[in-house]
Amino acid sequence: MDDEHDDRKVTRRSNDECRRLAQRTKEYYHIGRTWPVNIGRVLRCGKILTVRGEKPLIYRVVPDAVLGLKDARTELIDGSVVITTRQSVGSSLLWGDPRTRMTMAHELGHGVMHAEEGAVDHRATGATGTTTISKMSASESAEHQAKVFASAFLIDDQRAAELATSMDIALEFLVSGSAAEICFERVQAQREREAAAARVMEENKKFQALMKTSQEKNYHLQAFCPSCRRQTLLPLGTKVGCNGEGCGYIGDHPEDN
Known part of the structure; x- marks a missing residue:
């Protein structure tokens, strides 16, 4: 029509x-x-x-x-x-x-x-x-x-998203096949958008973690920490601090000694 x-x-x-x-x-x-x-x-x-x-x-x-x-x-x-x-x-x-x-x-x-x-x-x-x-x-x-x-x-979208086919939607909610197919395509598209958004967020988290690690490596001083003897010293103004796990040393720059 x-x-x-x-x-x-x-x-x-x-x-x-x-x-x-x-x-x-x-x-x-x-x-x-x-x-x-x-x-x-x-x-x-x-x-x-x-x-x-x-x-x-x-x-x-x-x-x-x-x-x-x-x-x-x-x-x-x-x-x-x-x-x-x-x-x-x-x-x-x-x-x-x-x-x-x-x-x-x-x-x-x-x-x-x-x-x-x-x-x-x-x-x-x-x-x-x-x-x-x-x-x-x-x-x-x-x-x-x-x-x-x-x-x-x-049609309840939340329930429809759990169903495998448009026929399942039609039977579950007693609606026409065409209405069920339109709904199925829509909730599938929404599911794909949500999955894509989740993938983007995950990749962003990985990128941020990589950048943080890279920045920490770039800022670490060549000198070794007087306390833990690891190359994990960061400049803190006129002092240095160790961000090595379990250390936490803060003191004068080793090269000043």
């Missing part, structure tokens, strides 16, 4: 910001690190925390013909966020269909981020979340933002 009529420009938000809003929403519903998320219970709880504050939440299931080719829609009516879905979609949600779960989490994302008087956000049957607007400016696309929100709301 690639239809600009099913998308609109909204306030610019990065993917990370959309994920943070999804986590805030999970905390609001006291879900925490619980999975699979019971999205049906969330939709029926009667309230929602939007970016404009807490509002009543109304979830409606209507005959398929009412929405036509749209699986669901989200709008603000008289101060309440209203999420409406087709009967067939509502039925699929009851038995945990992965794509339907993503669809309804997607609509919840619209409710949290985009619900405003006069604006209607649709989820078209067969939609992929890719639209003309999202291709040109994903951070301003309502559909792209809702897509990112839905994935973060249903």
Whole structure:
């Protein structure tokens, strides 16, 4: 599905910001690190925390013909966020269909981020979340933002990073294969970035240690320590000091004697 009529420009938000809003929403519903998320219970709880504050939440299931080719829609009516879905979609949600779960989490994302008087956000049957607007400016696309929100709301990244394949993610969180694959690629990339950063830090530590050793060798005097008889004397102003292990000698320069 690639239809600009099913998308609109909204306030610019990065993917990370959309994920943070999804986590805030999970905390609001006291879900925490619980999975699979019971999205049906969330939709029926009667309230929602939007970016404009807490509002009543109304979830409606209507005959398929009412929405036509749209699986669901989200709008603000008289101060309440209203999420409406087709009967067939509502039925699929009851038995945990992965794509339907993503669809309804997607609509919840619209409710949290985009619900405003006069604006209607649709989820078209067969939609992929890719639209003309999202291709040109994903951070301003309502559909792209809702897509990112839905994935973060249903998938726990910490747990996903422990799983071996995208299929494992799909089964663990009851999400669509495409959503699981996108998440898997993202957490793998994050893992690789963290590993690369750790390697850089380790190499830096080795370099610093090498430089310190080199500097100490360069500063050591040719004379031997009168106490431990090692070539470990360092200049200390008009005096010298020994940094040999277990020594600690401080005194006059041997060559002055």
